[in-house]
Amino acid sequence: FAPKDGWKPLCEFLSPLNEQVKMNCDEILKSGEAYPWVNEKEQFEVILGILRAISTAFEYAPLFLAAVTVLWFVVKRNEKNKAKQ
Numbered sequence: 001f002a003p004k005d006g007w008k009p010l011c012e013f014l015s016p017l018n019e020q021v022k023m024n025c026d027e028i029l030k031s032g033e034a035y036p037w038v039n040e041k042e043q044f045e046v047i048l049g050i051l052r053a054i055s056t057a058f059e060y061a062p063l064f065l066a067a068v069t070v071l072w073f074v075v076k077r078n079e080k081n082k083a084k085q
Helices: 007-017 019-031 041-084
Strands: none
Touching: 007 019
């Protein structure tokens, strides 16, 4: 089955399995309802980009946290040194 083929091949395959499916398929085929296209290329690319950004964030999060921690300790040490002077 290929989505571009529409409802007919899918209905031909599924209709023999169940009477309710056959009735639903007959209704859909008579109505001429188009097969749904939910995952268009542009939407998929946006979702993929978001997932890649999240993945990258998790990959570099430990490095970022380590850098912030080191920076915090350096700042605190400098504050202590200035307070002693």
